Amino acid sequence: MLFLEALVERSIKEAIEQGQFDNLPGAGRPLLLDDDSLVPENLRMSYRIMKMSGYLPEELQLRQDALNLQTLIIHATNTEERNGYHAELTLVKTKLVHAGFTIDFLDKSDYADAVKERLLKRNCK
Template structure:
């Protein structure tokens, strides 16, 4: 057994002895084999989604979609232009956030 696995197993055993592993979701059921094959990024995204966390780039893209829907309803051309500029800024920020995440994933 690798040293990291020994440390992890020791901590699991200690938590179990303190009763911290009782009453967890899925207790007593077999493990989902599909989840055992998940990559770390998939696990991270699932955990974030389960807890309601939305990364900045996705939040910005949702906001862009909402603003585009409003844009179609605005008749005043000056207002439309201002909203188009705001949408362009949001898209730029979303692209920067996407690039930063991808860069961090490559270097990490």
């Protein structure tokens, strides 16, 4: 990791000397950094690189998929569509559990309450 850090530092120093950082938006103000305190220190650089390139670790991607599916379930227009999303959500939940991750975030979220409320309203009609 020292090679990568040295390369980055050298590139930053050259950019500063060439004035490439002059007049940037937010100059002189503190940076708004993500809280990565739960990421082991030796993995932080690689996680930042993955995040900047648009990649999410498997657990985070599955969590995002689960939340998106809950939203789709809420807005489904018919039973067949809703059942399809439920099947996909069950598969995502199974993948999370099989990989050793928790799915508690689904039960404790506002999404879960909204899904239940919406489904109850539809079933009463």
